[in-house]
Amino acid sequence: MTNHSDGSTPARVDWDAEAAAFDEEPDHGLRDPDVRAAWADRLRDWLADRPGDLLDLGCGTGSLSLLAAERGHRVTGVDLSPAMVEQARTKLAGRDAVFLVGDAAAPPVGEERFDTVLVRHVLWTLPDPGRALRLWRDLLRPGGRLVLVEGVWGTVSPVGIPADRLTALLAPLAGHTRVERLSDDSRLWGRAVEDERYAVVATV
The missing domain is CATH 3.40.50.150 (Vaccinia Virus protein VP39)
Known part of the structure; x- marks a missing residue:
């Protein structure tokens, strides 16, 4: 759960x-x-x-x-x-x-290391996002990239992780971080959306 x-x-x-x-x-x-x-x-x-x-x-x-x-x-x-x-x-x-x-949150990849860790709509579900980010950073080779696609969904009881919170969690972990807003690109979702959807690309 x-x-x-x-x-x-x-x-x-x-x-x-x-x-x-x-x-x-x-x-x-x-x-x-x-x-x-x-x-x-x-x-x-x-x-x-x-x-x-x-x-x-x-x-x-x-x-x-x-x-x-x-x-x-x-x-x-x-x-x-x-x-x-x-x-x-x-x-x-x-x-x-x-x-x-x-x-x-605990990928079964042993000592293997990667150039990119790509995660879409997962981080917000985890009980300790900061811990997951630290683990994912450690799975990267030097100069590797974290690509995180996240958002905040719903209006009555919104769920998700806002971009500013995610970038704050990444600040001590990444050398360079950029945020790309995705809500206004309806092609990505097959329809227009009004909630917060974004990607963060962080270089370690």
Whole structure:
């Protein structure tokens, strides 16, 4: 079970049960060519030009992993849901990619180190985001990048992690950090959104 960033506990989600329909969301499956192209454009900016080793935490069905692999990156994906991992393995069959069942807060990668750690919509669910960020930083090689896609969702009882809180947590960990606002790019989500959505790219 995971916690909200405000300390409250959300309803448990059975991600194995969600896996079959997960890709039906435009920004999950990236089946719409415009949505897929929008995420591909963003990854082109966020990831290093030279292909490297990329760790995709909370990878889901592997849609972002696939975009990274298409750019030549060697992908390791981690997700708690065996059903999600199985879909990711199918989606990236024949690619330089491996997918593991495990916790994003404690990835089962041993001593392996990466050029990029990519995490989308995971950090806000963790009980100790600062601890997770320190662990993820330590998984990076010198000069590596943390790419974090997060937000704050909902109006009555909003959940998530605001950009200013995330950048404050990163301040002692990263040499350079930039924030990219994503709410106004409806192509990414397949619709217009009004909540706070953003990416942080931090170089260690």
